[in-house]
Amino acid sequence: MAHSATHPEDHLLTVSENPRSNLLDRGFTVLVQGVALLVIAILLGITAVVLAYAQPAIAHFGLAFLWSTAWDVPSLQFGALPYIFGTLVTSSVGLILALPISMAVAILTSENFLPAFVREPLAFLVQLLAAIPSVVIGLWGIYVLIPFLLPIGTWLNNNFGWFPLFSTPPAGPGLLPAGVILAVMIIPTIASVSRDVLTVVPKELRSASMALGATQWETILAVMLPAAAPGVVGASMLGLGRALGETMAVSMVIGNSGQITASLLDLGNTIPSLLASQFAEAESPLHIGSLMYLALILFVLTLMVNVAAVLLVRVFGVKV
Amino acid sequence: MNDPQLETTPSETEELTLSQTKSGRLEPAPEPNELVTAMKVRDLSFYYGTFKAIEGINIDIYEGQVTAMIGPSGCGKSTFIKVLNRISELEGQVKVEGTVEFFGQNIYDPKVNLNRLRRQIGMVFQKPNPFPISIYDNVAYGIRLFGRKPKVEMDEIVETALKSAALWGEVKDKLNKSALGLSGGQQQRLCIARALAVKPKVLLMDEPCSALDPIATMKVEELIESLRHEFTIAIVTHNMQQASRVSSYTAFFSTDESRVGHLVEFGPTSQIFLQAKHPRTREYIEGRFG
Amino acid sequence: MTNHHATAEILSEPLSLQRRALSALMMGLTYLLFLVAIIPLGSLLYTIVSQGLPRFSWNVFFHIPAPIGEAGLIDGFGNAIQGSLMVLAVACIISIPVGLLAAIYMAEFGRNSKTAHVIRFVTQVLSAVPSVVVGVFAYGVIVFTPAIEIGGVLLKPKGFSAVAAGVALAVLMVPIIALTAEESLKLVANAQRLGSMALGGSRFQTTFKVVIPQSMAGITTGVLLALSRAAGETAPLLFTAFFTQNWPTGFDHPTPTLPVLIYNFSQSAYTSQNEMAWTAAMVLVALVLLASLVSRLAVRKSFR
Numbered sequence: 001m002a003h004s005a006t007h008p009e010d011h012l013l014t015v016s017e018n019p020r021s022n023l024l025d026r027g028f029t030v031l032v033q034g035v036a037l038l039v040i041a042i043l044l045g046i047t048a049v050v051l052a053y054a055q056p057a058i059a060h061f062g063l064a065f066l067w068s069t070a071w072d073v074p075s076l077q078f079g080a081l082p083y084i085f086g087t088l089v090t091s092s093v094g095l096i097l098a099l100p101i102s103m104a105v106a107i108l109t110s111e112n113f114l115p116a117f118v119r120e121p122l123a124f125l126v127q128l129l130a131a132i133p134s135v136v137i138g139l140w141g142i143y144v145l146i147p148f149l150l151p152i153g154t155w156l157n158n159n160f161g162w163f164p165l166f167s168t169p170p171a172g173p174g175l176l177p178a179g180v181i182l183a184v185m186i187i188p189t190i191a192s193v194s195r196d197v198l199t200v201v202p203k204e205l206r207s208a209s210m211a212l213g214a215t216q217w218e219t220i221l222a223v224m225l226p227a228a229a230p231g232v233v234g235a236s237m238l239g240l241g242r243a244l245g246e247t248m249a250v251s252m253v254i255g256n257s258g259q260i261t262a263s264l265l266d267l268g269n270t271i272p273s274l275l276a277s278q279f280a281e282a283e284s285p286l287h288i289g290s291l292m293y294l295a296l297i298l299f300v301l302t303l304m305v306n307v308a309a310v311l312l313v314r315v316f317g318v319k320v
Numbered sequence: 321m322n323d324p325q326l327e328t329t330p331s332e333t334e335e336l337t338l339s340q341t342k343s344g345r346l347e348p349a350p351e352p353n354e355l356v357t358a359m360k361v362r363d364l365s366f367y368y369g370t371f372k373a374i375e376g377i378n379i380d381i382y383e384g385q386v387t388a389m390i391g392p393s394g395c396g397k398s399t400f401i402k403v404l405n406r407i408s409e410l411e412g413q414v415k416v417e418g419t420v421e422f423f424g425q426n427i428y429d430p431k432v433n434l435n436r437l438r439r440q441i442g443m444v445f446q447k448p449n450p451f452p453i454s455i456y457d458n459v460a461y462g463i464r465l466f467g468r469k470p471k472v473e474m475d476e477i478v479e480t481a482l483k484s485a486a487l488w489g490e491v492k493d494k495l496n497k498s499a500l501g502l503s504g505g506q507q508q509r510l511c512i513a514r515a516l517a518v519k520p521k522v523l524l525m526d527e528p529c530s531a532l533d534p535i536a537t538m539k540v541e542e543l544i545e546s547l548r549h550e551f552t553i554a555i556v557t558h559n560m561q562q563a564s565r566v567s568s569y570t571a572f573f574s575t576d577e578s579r580v581g582h583l584v585e586f587g588p589t590s591q592i593f594l595q596a597k598h599p600r601t602r603e604y605i606e607g608r609f610g
Numbered sequence: 611m612t613n614h615h616a617t618a619e620i621l622s623e624p625l626s627l628q629r630r631a632l633s634a635l636m637m638g639l640t641y642l643l644f645l646v647a648i649i650p651l652g653s654l655l656y657t658i659v660s661q662g663l664p665r666f667s668w669n670v671f672f673h674i675p676a677p678i679g680e681a682g683l684i685d686g687f688g689n690a691i692q693g694s695l696m697v698l699a700v701a702c703i704i705s706i707p708v709g710l711l712a713a714i715y716m717a718e719f720g721r722n723s724k725t726a727h728v729i730r731f732v733t734q735v736l737s738a739v740p741s742v743v744v745g746v747f748a749y750g751v752i753v754f755t756p757a758i759e760i761g762g763v764l765l766k767p768k769g770f771s772a773v774a775a776g777v778a779l780a781v782l783m784v785p786i787i788a789l790t791a792e793e794s795l796k797l798v799a800n801a802q803r804l805g806s807m808a809l810g811g812s813r814f815q816t817t818f819k820v821v822i823p824q825s826m827a828g829i830t831t832g833v834l835l836a837l838s839r840a841a842g843e844t845a846p847l848l849f850t851a852f853f854t855q856n857w858p859t860g861f862d863h864p865t866p867t868l869p870v871l872i873y874n875f876s877q878s879a880y881t882s883q884n885e886m887a888w889t890a891a892m893v894l895v896a897l898v899l900l901a902s903l904v905s906r907l908a909v910r911k912s913f914r
Contacts, residue, residue: 022812040728040732132895133842135872139888144654217632247740279849280770
């Protein structure tokens with residue numbers, strides 16, 4: 001501990017600190033503040049760099065880029081719509097599949113249906129999934145998930161082919177496998193934040209419901225979930241934000257074909273996936289610019305979703 | 321089902337009204353042998369895990385009476401009341417010895433359905449705990465659990481409950497607003513209305529005024545007075561004046577050397593406050609400890 | 611006033627069929643969905659081990675990928691492991707001081723100040739920026755711009771390099787380190803700070819001699835967590851580190867990394883490379899899980 005009673009000048013209040021340590025202290029304060037501001041600078045820097053490189057494409061295509069469907073590198077025609085479409089569709093499929101599963105995980109690991117010594121490891125197991133690198137999940141997607149989904153897709157197409165979502169024979173890779181793989185990847189996020197939110201619902205509400213004769217499930221459905229709803233929405237948006245930006249796993253199972261199709265069994269592409277596959281080889285400023293323009297769209301999209309999510313979850317005092 | 325609470329005979333109701341006037345003057349309570357026992361507790365001991373919280377409790381909660389539980393903090397009075405509707409079991413591993421009978425049925429019988437038990441033994445908690453839904457839905461919550469009712473009938477039940485909780489006038493224009501918008505006192509009366517809506521045979525109140533300001537407290541006390549004819553009430557309070565104002569029977573709890581809660585004395589409120597038999601009761605009433 | 615048994619409901623009567631069915635149904639559904647949640651993990655781990663183990667030998671750490679068609683050469687991905695370590699080293703050198711100092715600001719110097727709240731919020735937002743966008747940023751700032759050289763010392767290379775990849779990963783690691791470290795710094799009791807200050811300790815001394823030593827476990831956790839996340843990142847490396855089949859030749863040159871190798875080999879038409887992708891995946895997952903396991907155990911020790 002700081003122990004400076006041996007310094008002879010210490011009894012003089014006017015020379016309370018030696019000048020060197022004073023300087024060090026001031027320098028340190030400035031350094032810490034500077035670095036803290038650097039974090040803000042990084043975020044602004046990302047915005048500025050992406051915006052600057054996107055400039056050629058923004059100047060050339062304007063807002064029409066957003067609804068144009070062309071993507072032809074040799075003739076320098078670029079449009080974002082198929083990729084925006086693919087990103088939104090796969091993320092939505094992922095979210096729709098992940099939400100009920102995550103709620104089941106959150107409820108099972110926050111309620112007392114199972115003893116604590118079973119509950120904790122189970123929660124841990126689900127969280128383990130979040131640690132697996134996405135390129136490895138993509139690998140699993142290629143060799144395990146796609147072959148698994150293929151017969152299901154064929155069956156859906158044979159029996160429900162009249163329904164637009166299943167109107168094409170499955171190609172193997174496609175929007176559905178991408179959606180499923182996103183669900184797998186965002187379940188840990190949604191489940192763990194929802195679990196935290198559920199555990200901070202005041203226990204008085206549970207007592208009140210049980211004291212009126214409600215069963216545990218009636219209490220969960222009618223009191224706990226409504227009370228936790230804003231936090232669960234926040235958790236879902238965090239998951240959605242992750243799904244929107246997920247690159248490798250999606251890129252490996254989606255088929256990389258920029259098209260707009262009603263059928264989930266068809267091929268597709270997403271913004272991150274297109275960036276991953278074309279960026280390293282892009283040469284013309286307009287091509288790079290268009291890719292940057294896409295990155296900008298993705299950035300804005302995830303930014304909005306995540307800011308909303310952070311604000312919603314913060315209501316519960318749950319850290320993200 | 322007819323309202324069983326209204327079966328009290330007119331003569332008895334009159335007698336009760338006379339026994340307790342607003343002035344807080346203590347009058348003799350009806351003799352126990354004239355009363356029906358709603359809850360009969362015999363040799364009750366209760367453990368949280370292995371910790372013994374209360375021991376050897378014998379008490380009768382009489383139908384149509386207000387019974388107050390008083391005593392220093394940590395004496396087990398709150399624990400005791402939570403044993404009566406088995407809500408204490410939400411707080412973890414518990415163990416019960418002895419018997420608690422609810423109109424002759426042992427509530428710790430393994431065959432007992434906790435949901436049915438708790439529906440008939442309502443509870444109001446220390447802190448107001450309205451659900452984060454509308455005022456109307458709060459009151460309707462308990463009814464809906466046990467079956468849907470036509471809208472008209474439900475409206476009537478909600479109105480009656482809110483009226484008996486003396487809240488109707490304040491909320492009738494905002495029934496669909498969130499219950500969280502009410503003041504603390506209003507929230508607590510809403511919680512009382514919510515408990516009354518399912519017409520419990522016994523209403524347990526665990527220090528219902530401890531989180532309220534004096535004016536809100538007064539309103540809740542008045543409410544208890546008005547409910548005493550219809551409901552059987554057991555109320556835990558750390559406020560002796562409150563006990564003397566609202567109750568006709570009082571149970572005094574205290575801890576022994578090993579911190580286990582005991583029932584020291586139980587009897588008509590006037591007797592406990594004016595001629596307590598046990599020296600510890602007298603000391604507590606006179607403010608010498610606790 | 612008689613016959614009260616009749617007026618009180620019979621307590622042993624079961625609930626209505628409807629209510630019991632609801633509970634049973636929800637319970638069954640919950641267990642079923644939970645099972646669905648962990649099947650992918652089980653399948654993933656099983657496949658990684660069963661596909662990755664056959665090609666695994668200690669040689670993979672010390673050899674470069676054997677060229678296709680040339681029999682007899684020992685196959686491996688030691689170059690990718692070395693490259694990954696180089697990229698991660700650059701990332702750590704940048705992100706640990708930045709993340710830690712940002713945490714010190716939020717938890718110590720600017721505690722409860724408005725600026726600290728803003729910085730925390732920005733950090734949270736930064737942690738959610740898609741990694742591919744961060745890669746694009748690093749590409750724009752490092753890969754695409756001219757090299758900077760001062761007095762013969764190369765400060766910033768041009769083109770694909772381990773440095774560019776390290777910067778990208780550092781941007782991803784900073785928020786994780788900052789947020790975890792802040793949490794653990796905040797857990798140090800305020801009385802400790804006051805105690806040090808009261809003895810005449812400066813802020814610098816207090817922070818480094820009192821606060822940081824006590825929150826070392828939490829800080830380590832954050833760094834490990836960030837490392838395990840960064841080690842598996844692929845997208846930003848594709849256009850910052852790029853890839854080579856050979857051993858890395860320096861921090862200013864294209865650098866092979868484990869995740870990119872897995873990606874490239876997974877897309878390959880050759881079965882032998884597909885198989886090697888699994889073996890590399892097994893090694894990567896083992897490292898990442900080890901790091902996150904250690905960090906989780908550290909969390910349990912320091913926070914509970």
